Amino acid sequence: MATFTAEVFQNEYLPEGATEVNAVVTVTSSGTGGVVASGPASVAEMIIIDSSGSMDMPGTKMVAARRAAQAAIDEIVDGALFAVLAGNTGAQVVYPREPGLVPMDERTRAEAKQWIDTIRPGGATTLGAWLDVARSMFLTSGARQCHAVLLTDGKQEGEPPAALDQALSAADGVFQCDCRGIGEGWVVEQLRRISTALLGTVDIVADPANLAADFGEIMRNSMARGVADVRLRVWAPEGSQVRFVRQVAPQVDDLTGRGIAVSPLIREFPTGAWADESRDYHVAVAVPIAPIGSERLAARVELVVDDQVQAKGLVRAVWSENTDLTTRINPSVAHYTGQAELASAIQDGLAARRDGDERTATLKLGRAAQLAHESGNDATIRLLQKVVDIDDPDAGTVRLKRQVAAADEMALDTRSTKTIRVHKEP
């Protein structure tokens, strides 16, 4: 039986006249049991492999993509529904050979792998159309927990740019999607848009040889998720404004615009399916001013599954004249405020660099180096060092490198949202 716990980290003391309350809520799940516990028949998986013409240049990409799809097939548990799509101009169902999805078993696994070997490159990269086909197949499958993994080596083409956003808003809530870019011809922003909207991850696989291992891991992670459609429900008092709701670990993901109002004071934010894991959320609420000495509930954050509350965290506000109390910043809030700034400093810095604005790029990437250094985010520092020379990490002094491999820049961009967790004291 899955259990969820919620812990709140905040400084609840506000000085006179202050209205903004910040808190980090850590939610931890255990005993979720994976898809075997929730019933494999209610789980659907789709593998979407780019088979556009560019996958043939070089041909190792297409070969690696086939191996990766087969590795993913190996990880899908028996009984779960699945299908394999080849994406080019439109999307073709590679397997099954009859309409709809089929349950995984010994026969279908072997057949699917054979058919994957028949995928041949040719055509455009119509990301929106691929997602539309996946969505309609998931919808007719009747599965409750739907997940896709999408591989591409190129940028969206062969359809109007708006097709992607339309496909994403239609797919919202139907399935989750992890995205992988292979090579250097794809656009980080496009895949990030897909993975953000569809509650998945995005990453670069620079070397085709590593793709199969990566796909196997994505599918194992998906199979570990035993609780579908978990929602974060946030209540805030009348007259208040929820400034933002942000997932901050394991990666930064702004949920603010994704809330669904279930009542005038309550909004629900979809968080997808959960395995045994822990995620942190940063919630900021502007509450109406109250007199010194008042205590108010500023937000109630709940984890909801099937409309049942599984865990609850209370965010409080206490107005005080004691400056010792009101001037403290909670270490978790400070840490994740910094990690969110780190992500946007990297993205803004790389955008400025692409636009030829070296001054802004140097400032932003310098600030990123400083923030990564302060928080001990070593993985990000290593990625930054491939794009800039860091002279003084404390002061944030950097120089832009003249020669930067495209793959290194894309790796820094895609992984900019990965955060490290803080060691917490309540």
Add this chain to the structure above:
Amino acid sequence: MALCPNGHDSADPDWCDRCGAKLGALATSVTPTPPAGSPVAPATGAAVPGSVPCPNCDTSNRANALFCEGCGYDFTTGQLPPPVAPPSPPVSTPSTQGAAPGEEPERVPAEASPDGAPWVIEVSVDPEWYSAHGADSGVPCPAATSRRVGALGETVLLGRTSHRGGGGPQVVLDDDPGVSRRHAQLLRDAAGAWRVVDLGSTNGTSVGRHGAPVADAAPVEPSKPFDLTDQSVVYVGAWTALRIMPGDADPASLSSPEGGADGASS
């Protein structure tokens, strides 16, 4: 039900459901009392020197208070708080002494329509909708009837009775096989405008216009609130049509909320 210092009813015994005020010891008291154990307890009371009476409800407030502790009156802007759900919060004095006569209409509780009557929902069996959308359900359409549900809160859940517990719907549509357990919600804002949100129902929710053919009714996007007008008809399930309207002067035709107004039915 606990009562918060600002006059709100709260299902949560610890914190007010509406304004978040700490309840506990204050739960049944309407007199503002400093919370015990707070780091700096302010010296407020009913008749402290320097206190000011609220022009709206006469509650005594600290001289520098921004809002009235009793009714939420904003001392800075002179604005009244949004109307409170229960019709008569105990803090309001019977005759609203000191209130300017012009303020009277704003004090009408929000469960009344603009002309003062309560809102009702007319729930009817619509054979036209059935023949357009419900006939393939295989369940024969019952005779065209309509009933009215009154005493509506700010949110009204449409759906079927749950056997798994949890909040029951206020408008019970158990007879209609095309209605989901939690099908849709009607929401009213402080100004009295209504919206409908489809809660991810299996067969969806459509909105059409009264008097227009049902073929013109369009499905609403799930989870996105859709604004209703006084001419809107909400279609759900195989044959159910709903209209929200100001209640007429015939209370005999009303049934009270079917699943319990608080959603706490069994």
